[in-house]
Amino acid sequence: MTVSSHDVYVDPMDALTDLLRTVHTDGAILRRSVTAPPWSVAHDSAAPLTLYAVLRGRAWVVVPGEEPVLLAPGDTAVVRGPGPHHIADAPDTPPRVRVHDALHCTLTHDGSELPESATPRLGPRTYGPDPDAPVALVTGAHRVAGSVGRRLLDALPPLLTVPAGDSSATLLTLLTEELDRELPGQQTVLDRLLDLLLVRTLRAWFARPQARPPAWYAALGDPVAGAALKAMHGDPAHPWTVASLAARAGVSRAGLARRFTALVGEPPLSYLTHWRMTLATDLLREPGATVASVARQVGYTNAFAFSTAYKRTLGISPSRTATTPGPA
Incomplete structure (x- = not known):
């Protein structure tokens, strides 16, 4: 035969599976930030996809041309790059720090390099003045590969959000636990958890009535x-x-x-x-x-x-x- x-x-x-396979986190810059109002961070040229997950407190995500969005604990947001955006305690708080790329940050008021003292290292991947500060959030960046990846980006709005009820609390717990560790293979574990959180967020967003997903x-x-x-x-x-x-x-x-x-x-x-x-x-x-x-x-x-x-x-x-x- x-x-x-x-x-x-x-x-x-x-x-959707085919498109999501093009989303990769490979040694990405992943960090937890803790801070207190007033605070605001501007991104001049963002990664293809930037994910924010609020652990405690509140944060506003502001993308030019879009309505500012308030994130509460457990909420996630995805910003489609490479355009600018900022995240802050209030939509009108002037940016204090400007992120030019993963390794280059400056102070907004004078353009000088951001000193290490401005964001003390509290743990392996945690930064801020006080571990008990009222606001804590996780930021992760994703690259999106090739023309298949571009098809995914074209299907997304400049800013999408998923409330806590639709996201995975278990994933956020695992991610924050891993952020505090320094073990062999740690980066790979974090990459995969961040990828999974992004996929779960996109899938939950596509399922929402207001998402206006593409026809396919x-x-x-x-x-x-x-x-x-x-x-x-x-x-x-x-x-x-x-x-x-x-x-x-x-x-x-x-x-x-x-x-x-x-x-x-x-x-x-x-x-x-x-x-x-x-x-x-x-x-x-x-x-x-x-x-x-x-x-x-x-x-x-x-x-x-x-x-x-x-x-x-x-x-x-x-x-x-x-x-x-x-x-x-």
Whole structure:
């Protein structure tokens, strides 16, 4: 008996899972800050995703063009970079410290380097004048990789928040406990906990009625369009047709095409092509990648057909993409 690659079991996959896999914390700057009013910290150029979790007290997150948001204990907020924002005890408190990057902070009033005495080190990753100060919060930064990651960022608003009832208190407890330790492998543990907290926060936010998620996310819950999306993301290189996707969803070809287009905003095979080209863009930038090898990985039998589809979809040749640096 001949067994095709598609007959082998493939773990269920969906569009959000694929995108969240591009979010990485790898040796990120992760810290707990304790302070007392008045306080305000400005970020001139933030990481692709910055997460704040309030442990006690209150904090306001202010993003230009957005309504300021008040965070209470247990609340989490995610700011989409790279634009500026600030976090403070009140929306109108002038920034006292300006963060230019992970290793460069200055005092706002004179532009001088922030002295170590301004934020004493109270523990391995805890900073502030007093461990019992009324405000404590955790800050973490995430990088988002490649074109797939850009698709996630495009689905998010400049600022999103999730109240304590929707976030994981257990995760916050574990994270704060780990912040006080210095053990072998500590950074890896913190990275994974921060990644998990971000994923849980994004998933909770996407589920909220006011989130206005992208069409493909809403379609994941539909038995017809969702089945087709999961099939395409589970095995994007498979030679999918409308008929085979319809069979997965248990409907006719016309039924799938109509339902999928209405919910996602484009026909199934058009969505598949765009997703394949998004994957291909990241694959082309990997060391040693060739147009032919990437073509096979995203479901094309020859480089010419792939190159034609790639240029038609993205307006640039795959060989040019391979030599162009991608987003960090």
